[in-house]
Amino acid sequence: MRYEKGHRENTREHILEVASQRFRRDGASASGLAGIMAAAGLTNGAFYTHFESKEALLREALVTALTEQLARLEDDCPAGCGIEAVIRRHLNEDELAGSEVGCPSAALLPEISRQPERTRKAYEDALLAYISALATHLPDSGSSNSRAMAIFSLMVGTLQIARAVADTSLAQDILEGGVEAALVLARKS
Amino acid sequence: MRYEKGHRENTREHILEVASQRFRRDGASASGLAGIMAAAGLTNGAFYTHFESKEALLREALVTALTEQLARLEDDCPAGCGIEAVIRRHLNEDELAGSEVGCPSAALLPEISRQPERTRKAYEDALLAYISALATHLPDSGSSNSRAMAIFSLMVGTLQIARAVADTSLAQDILEGGVEAALVLARKS
Amino acid sequence: MRYEKGHRENTREHILEVASQRFRRDGASASGLAGIMAAAGLTNGAFYTHFESKEALLREALVTALTEQLARLEDDCPAGCGIEAVIRRHLNEDELAGSEVGCPSAALLPEISRQPERTRKAYEDALLAYISALATHLPDSGSSNSRAMAIFSLMVGTLQIARAVADTSLAQDILEGGVEAALVLARKS
Amino acid sequence: MRYEKGHRENTREHILEVASQRFRRDGASASGLAGIMAAAGLTNGAFYTHFESKEALLREALVTALTEQLARLEDDCPAGCGIEAVIRRHLNEDELAGSEVGCPSAALLPEISRQPERTRKAYEDALLAYISALATHLPDSGSSNSRAMAIFSLMVGTLQIARAVADTSLAQDILEGGVEAALVLARKS
DNA sequence: ACCGGCGGGACGCCCCGTTTCT
DNA sequence: AGAAACGGGGCGTCCCGCCGGT
Numbered sequence: 001m002r003y004e005k006g007h008r009e010n011t012r013e014h015i016l017e018v019a020s021q022r023f024r025r026d027g028a029s030a031s032g033l034a035g036i037m038a039a040a041g042l043t044n045g046a047f048y049t050h051f052e053s054k055e056a057l058l059r060e061a062l063v064t065a066l067t068e069q070l071a072r073l074e075d076d077c078p079a080g081c082g083i084e085a086v087i088r089r090h091l092n093e094d095e096l097a098g099s100e101v102g103c104p105s106a107a108l109l110p111e112i113s114r115q116p117e118r119t120r121k122a123y124e125d126a127l128l129a130y131i132s133a134l135a136t137h138l139p140d141s142g143s144s145n146s147r148a149m150a151i152f153s154l155m156v157g158t159l160q161i162a163r164a165v166a167d168t169s170l171a172q173d174i175l176e177g178g179v180e181a182a183l184v185l186a187r188k189s
Numbered sequence: 190m191r192y193e194k195g196h197r198e199n200t201r202e203h204i205l206e207v208a209s210q211r212f213r214r215d216g217a218s219a220s221g222l223a224g225i226m227a228a229a230g231l232t233n234g235a236f237y238t239h240f241e242s243k244e245a246l247l248r249e250a251l252v253t254a255l256t257e258q259l260a261r262l263e264d265d266c267p268a269g270c271g272i273e274a275v276i277r278r279h280l281n282e283d284e285l286a287g288s289e290v291g292c293p294s295a296a297l298l299p300e301i302s303r304q305p306e307r308t309r310k311a312y313e314d315a316l317l318a319y320i321s322a323l324a325t326h327l328p329d330s331g332s333s334n335s336r337a338m339a340i341f342s343l344m345v346g347t348l349q350i351a352r353a354v355a356d357t358s359l360a361q362d363i364l365e366g367g368v369e370a371a372l373v374l375a376r377k378s
Numbered sequence: 379m380r381y382e383k384g385h386r387e388n389t390r391e392h393i394l395e396v397a398s399q400r401f402r403r404d405g406a407s408a409s410g411l412a413g414i415m416a417a418a419g420l421t422n423g424a425f426y427t428h429f430e431s432k433e434a435l436l437r438e439a440l441v442t443a444l445t446e447q448l449a450r451l452e453d454d455c456p457a458g459c460g461i462e463a464v465i466r467r468h469l470n471e472d473e474l475a476g477s478e479v480g481c482p483s484a485a486l487l488p489e490i491s492r493q494p495e496r497t498r499k500a501y502e503d504a505l506l507a508y509i510s511a512l513a514t515h516l517p518d519s520g521s522s523n524s525r526a527m528a529i530f531s532l533m534v535g536t537l538q539i540a541r542a543v544a545d546t547s548l549a550q551d552i553l554e555g556g557v558e559a560a561l562v563l564a565r566k567s
Numbered sequence: 568m569r570y571e572k573g574h575r576e577n578t579r580e581h582i583l584e585v586a587s588q589r590f591r592r593d594g595a596s597a598s599g600l601a602g603i604m605a606a607a608g609l610t611n612g613a614f615y616t617h618f619e620s621k622e623a624l625l626r627e628a629l630v631t632a633l634t635e636q637l638a639r640l641e642d643d644c645p646a647g648c649g650i651e652a653v654i655r656r657h658l659n660e661d662e663l664a665g666s667e668v669g670c671p672s673a674a675l676l677p678e679i680s681r682q683p684e685r686t687r688k689a690y691e692d693a694l695l696a697y698i699s700a701l702a703t704h705l706p707d708s709g710s711s712n713s714r715a716m717a718i719f720s721l722m723v724g725t726l727q728i729a730r731a732v733a734d735t736s737l738a739q740d741i742l743e744g745g746v747e748a749a750l751v752l753a754r755k756s
Numbered sequence: 757a758c759c760g761g762c763g764g765g766a767c768g769c770c771c772c773g774t775t776t777c778t
Numbered sequence: 779a780g781a782a783a784c785g786g787g788g789c790g791t792c793c794c795g796c797c798g799g800t
Contacts, residue, residue: 008762027300030218033789044789046763054789099302105350107299111216113288113352121355149350149363150343150370157346158339161294163302166310174338181339181374188373222773234780236773243773381778381781389782405678408596411769423771424783432769477680483728488674489594491666491730499733527741528725528748532717535724539672539716541680544688552716559717562755563748600793612760614794621793758800767792775784 012050013064015040020061020068024107025100028058028115059119062112065104066126070133077137083186084179086137090155091178096162096171105152106159138186151185154178201239202253204229209250209257213296214289217247248308251301254293255315259322266326272375273368275326279344280367285351285360294341295348327375340374343367390428391442393418398439398446402485403478406436406493437497440490443482444504448511455515461564462557464515468533469556474540474549483530484537516564529563532556579617580631582607587628587635591674592667595625626686629679632671633693637700644704650753651746653704657722658745663729663738672719673726705753718752721745 018040022031033054034044051057077086090103099107105127112123128145135148158178162171207229211220222243223233240246266275279292288296294316301312317334324337347367351360396418400409411432412422429435455464468481477485483505490501506523513526536556540549585607589598600621601611618624644653657670666674672694679690695712702715725745729738 011762027216027218027303029216030303032787034787043764045765045791048790049762099299109346109349109353110288110296110299113349114216114219117355120353124354124356124359127350127354146362146366147370150347150366153346153350153363153367154339154343154370155346156349157298157342157344160298160302160345161316161338161342164294164298164309165313165316166306167313170313173335174342177335177339178342181336181343184377185370185373221771223771232780233773234782236780237775238779385778386782405594405596405681407594408681410767412767421784421786422769423785425769426771427782477677485677487724487727487731488666488677491727492594492597495733498731502732502734502737505728505732524740524744525748527728528721528744531724531728531741531745532721532748533724534727535676535720535722536717538676538680538723539694539720542672542676542687543691543694544684545691548691551713552720555713555717556720559714559721559752562752566751599791601791610760611793612762612795614760616759760799761797763796764794765792768790770788772785772787775782777782778780 008050011042011046015042015047015050015057016061016064019057020065020104021100023058023061024065024102024104028108028111033057055116055119058115059122062104062108062119062123063126066123066130069103070126070130073130073133079136081137083137083139084183086134087151087155087179087182087186091158091162091175091182093175095159096175099163103156103159106156106163109156147185147188151182154182154185158182197239200231200235204231204236204239204246205250205253208246209254209293210289212247212250213254213291213293217297217300222246244305244308247304248311251293251297251308251312252315255312255319258292259315259319262319262322268325270326272326272328273372275323276340276344276368276371276375280347280351280364280371282364284348285364288352292345292348295345295352298345298349336374336377340371343371343374347371386428389420389424393420393425393428393435394439394442397435398443398482399478401436401439402443402480402482406486406489411435433494433497436493437500440482440486440497440501441504444501444508447481448504448508451508451511457514459515461515461517462561464512465529465533465557465560465564469536469540469553469560471553473537474553477541481534481537484534484541487534525563525566529560532560532563536560575617578609578613582609582614582617582624583628583631586624587632587671588667590625590628591632591669591671595675595678600624622683622686625682626689629671629675629686629690630693633690633697636670637693637697640697640700646703648704650704650706651750653701654718654722654746654749654753658725658729658742658749660742662726663742666730670723670726673723673730676723714752718749721749721752725749 015036019031019036022036022039033047036057037044037047047057051060073086073089076089095102095106112120115123131145131148131152134152135145138147140147155178158174158181162174162178165171165174204225208220208225211225211228222236225246226233226236236246240249262275262278265278284291284295301309304312320334320337320341323341324334327336327340329336344367347363347370351363351367354360354363393414397409397414400414400417411425414435415422415425425435429438451464451467454467473480473484490498493501509523509526509530512530513523516525518525533556536552536559540552540556543549543552582603586598586603589603589606600614603624604611604614614624618627640653640656643656662669662673679687682690698712698715698719701719702712705714705718707714722745725741725748729741729745732738732741
């Protein structure tokens with residue numbers, strides 16, 4: 001072990017962190033490896049000692065991002081905090097503005113669906129973990145995850161549309177409409 | 190006049206049609222102009238006589254696709270057909286499999302949100318027209334379009350997630366859960 | 379027809395000519411497309427309108443070079459010129475020094491043998507035409523091409539070794555020994 | 568001393584052995600150091616403790632390969648075995664198929680000729696030793712090495728051409744024609 | 757003090773979106 | 779009107795050197 005313990009792993013995780021932000025901000029196919037590596041303070045020559053390919057980086061960066069989102073969810077919304085807090089954590093102005101550190105699903109879903117199965121499977125696993133956590137905040141926690149999945153789908157679609165439209169106040173309205181609808185879904189007996 | 194009247198316009202619309210399919214299938218930044226033009230039976234060089242740039246093509250292709258979707262909605266779901274028919278037109282196996290001629294929002298929203306304002310404005314206008322049409326099918330048609338927008342958001346998110354996961358039967362479950370949730374939103378008093 | 383007639387074909391053949399020289403001088407895998415195109419007065423962006431890939435370029439450049447060699451052989455050594463003239467056309471100081479416009483077999487054979495079958499087939503065809511022409515200069519012209527092939531093999535090996543050794547006078551000796559041996563093979567009753 | 572005596576030297580020779588095979592199989596410029604080191608069971612970074620550069624590796628690997636060929640020649644063809652045995656040791660199906668452990672001249676000569684003088688000198692020395700050994704098998708062993716060099720040139724060219732053509736039975740014919748011609752050169756009074 | 761994990765640039769082929777020139 | 783060329787950048791891999799722990 002020549003470098004300080006964990007050096008390699010630290011570098012790898014740093015690249016993953018930067019990549020997960022770039023992918024969310026600029027899109028997966030529009031993000032170049034050289035730009036990602038430069039943003040990580042490295043050159044592209046160092047990439048292939050850490051990852052097999054861009055596809056592998058995307059696969060791992062997706063898991064990284066979803067895992068982070070899960071950790072943030074648990075931090076911000078402890079058990080019993082109520083479903084509205086969870087919903088407002090997804091649908092707010094910060095999320096609207098900054099996709100960089102926001103929900104990877106909202107930023108990348110169509111591109112994920114065009115990835116090879118291996119990548120989609122990795123995303124699926126991480127997503128289901130997230131949905132399970134989300135489900136614990138539902139009033140009728142005995143229900144399956146299907147309800148949580150629908151609420152999540154609504155939030156993802158709402159956030160994407162609010163980001164896409166040109167009119168700022170329209171975006172706000174869409175966001176608020178999404179919050180209300182999500183609450184309806186959550187509270188439905 | 191060497192070409193029959195309207196030849197040029199036909200060509201332009203043919204390119205738009207092909208482009209709108211390619212963009213939905215492969216993504217906007219992953220679709221190349223050369224591939225689009227070749228699929229349209231033309232050569233690379235002919236592009237710039239019809240469009241100013243790739244961005245302009247995307248902008249127009251988005252409107253084309255949304256306009257087509259609106260026409261199809263009105264064809265398949267005449268007034269009074271009931272909201273469930275509308276929902277099932279969005280969330281079904283065909284849509285799951287073929288993004289090529291499906292909902293452009295489900296296929297492209299994150300990329301749209303990264304486009305310049307002009308493109309987002311064009312999308313916004315076409316989207317609002319679509320949402321208005323969708324709203325006419327809601328039970329309480331007097332309400333604003335906010336409800337319709339939420340239902341649409343839910344459907345877009347649901348379709349994207351169902352497309353992205355690797356497990357086929359899971360995708361089916363997600364789709365069905367989306368249908369139920371959409372009905373809840375639609376019927377809410 | 380927008381560019382002057384034959385412009386495209388002229389450019390294509392110019393690239394082929396430059397490439398066939400570069401490949402012979404520097405080797406096939408050591409020659410870069412950018413360098414070849416720059417030497418042809420073009421940029422690398424223009425390459426793929428003329429050739430499908432580097433492999434296709436190599437394939438065609440080989441045929442080009444062999445065809446040129448055949449034309450030169452027929453120019454320099456008209457029928458009845460005697461076999462020695464043919465041999466000395468292959469084994470002389472000019473050939474020793476300048477592989478750039480010399481025998482493509484001597485310059486590239488090991489790399490050709492590592493190419494896909496399609497390339498090797500193209501080389502084979504052009505080579506056999508060359509061998510046939512060479513055979514017409516043999517005394518016993520009724521014999522098969524086998525003798526001509528052996529003489530050609532000898533000349534190729536001789537030229538390669540003479541080029542590879544460091545000692546100049548040794549190279550001369552090898553060349554002269556090759557000439558004598560080729561004459562022996564040619565005159566064998 | 569952490570490693571047993573000679574460990575370092577063994578490693579060095581192991582790299583040389585692997586490199587000499589890779590160079591013959593894939594060509595010198597097409598063989599990467601990373602691939603060679605990986606095939607030797609080492610990592611990239613260990614290379615420069617054993618060799619100064621890729622060029623130095625090639626230089627030494629050439630000598631290694633030629634020295635091995637000489638040893639094999641002496642093993643397989645003891646004094647008095649007859650020249651035909653020697654010729655058939657060079658021109659046979661095994662040599663046709665596997666350049667990996669075959670004649671380095673046949674596999675690499677054009678690339679050697681493009682190397683710096685130092686490399687060509689090293690090759691020259693090893694080649695001349697090989698030619699001398701080959702000459703001892705000629706009937707008129709008093710003659711200079713020129714005859715042996717010509718025979719060797721013929722065999723190298725023959726093997727290269729037989730390897731390069733696409734038609735398998737043609738390759739066989741070329742090989743057999745080479746054997747006959749080599750015998751002619753060897754037996755010439 | 758040696759030696760190898762790790763990183764640095766540069767360049768490989770290929771293809772992009774765009775402009776120019778006949 | 780559109781074929782041909784441009785320049786840059788995509789990902790991947792090259793050869794090589796620089797730290798720093800055993």
